[in-house]
Amino acid sequence: MPLGPDALILGIETSCDETAAALVAGATNVLSSVVSSQVELHAQYGGVVPEIASRAHNQLIIPVTARAMVEAGIDERNMTAVAATTGPGLIGALLVGVSAAKALALTWGVPFVAVNHLEAHLYAAFLEEPELQFPLVVLLVSGGHTMLISMEDYGRYRLLGQTLDDAAGEAFDKVARFLGLGYPGGPAIDRVAMQGDPQAINFPRAMLNDGLDFSFSGLKTSVINHVRKNPSVSTPDVAASFQAAVVDVLVTKARRAARDVGATALALGGGVAANSLLREQFLTACTEDGIGGFLPSRSMCTDNAAMIAAAGWHRLRLDGPSPLDVGADPNMKLATIA
C-alpha cells in the first residue's frame, strides 16, 4: 500500500505491564508517546500478575489513548491506521489493546494493523536515527527474548543467535529477586551495581567463544550458589559482577555478529538496552571496531507504543491492512528468513 511520510499511525501496546499509546507520522516522526506503567500494582507480588495486568489495561487504555491524541494535537479525521501489538505477550493483556485498536479502526473507518512486538523493538533505533543503513545488526534484549538479528531490509530479518534458556532480562529479574532488590529487577541491579566492584566475583561467561547463541541460566545459578556460600558478600559487588558478566557476553557476541555479516552498524533494542553498563560498553566496542553504534533513548528501549506505530507503518506498507478477525498470539515468533 503506498504510504506517505505524513501517514499518521496510532500505535497501541498492551503486551505486558505497560499500557501505551503513541501517534507517529510516517515511520519515524513521534508526535506523542504516552506510557502508563503498572509497576506499582505488580511490585508487591514480585512480578507481573497477568489478571491484574489485564484489568489495569482495561481501565487505562481509553485515557492513555485519549492523552496521546491530545498531546499530538490530532483528531480521528487525520488518522491513517491503528496498529496494535498482537503478540508475543500475555494473552489477556494483548486482547485489551487488540480489541481497542480494532474498535477504533472500525469506528474511524481506517485500517487495523497487527504488529509483532519483537519486530517493533527492532524499529526503536530508527525512530531516532531514520537513516540507518542495512545490513544492520540489532541486539534485541528484553524480558522474554535475547536475539541477535541482521536486518537486511525493512521486513527482512535473519536470526543470527538467540538464548538457549533464560532471556537476559529474565536473568536480571530473577537475580534481583534473589538478592531482595525487588521488581522490576533490571533497573534495580543497574542502580545497585553502581556502588559495587564489577571485578569482585568472576562469574561465568557461558558460551563466550562459541557461536552467537546465549545461555544465562547457569550464570543465575552461579550467583545464587555464590551468595549461599558467602552470606556476608556485598550485594552491590554481586550485582556489579553479575551485570558485568551479562554485558561482557552480550557485547562480545554483538560485535562478532556485526563482523560476521559485514554490518556497518549495530543497534540495541528491548528493555535491557536501557542498562547503563551495556550502553557504555556497546558504544566503546562500536568505536573500537569502527562501526556505527545506535542506542535508542531509554524510553524507546523499554516497552512503548511509538515503536508499535513505526512497525505498523512498515507492515501496512509491506502487507496492507490486517483482517479484523486476526487474533492475539501469546507465543508469536518473529518471521525470519533462512
Ligand code: KG4
Ligand atoms: O522490552 P521490555 O520493556 O519488555 C519486554 O518486552 O520484555 O523489557 C523488560 C525487561 C525486564 O526484564 C527489565 O528488568 C529489563 O528489561 N530492564 C533492564 C533495565 N531496564 C529494564 N535490565 C537491565 N538494566 C536496566 N536498566
Ligand code: ZN
Ligand atoms: Zn518489549
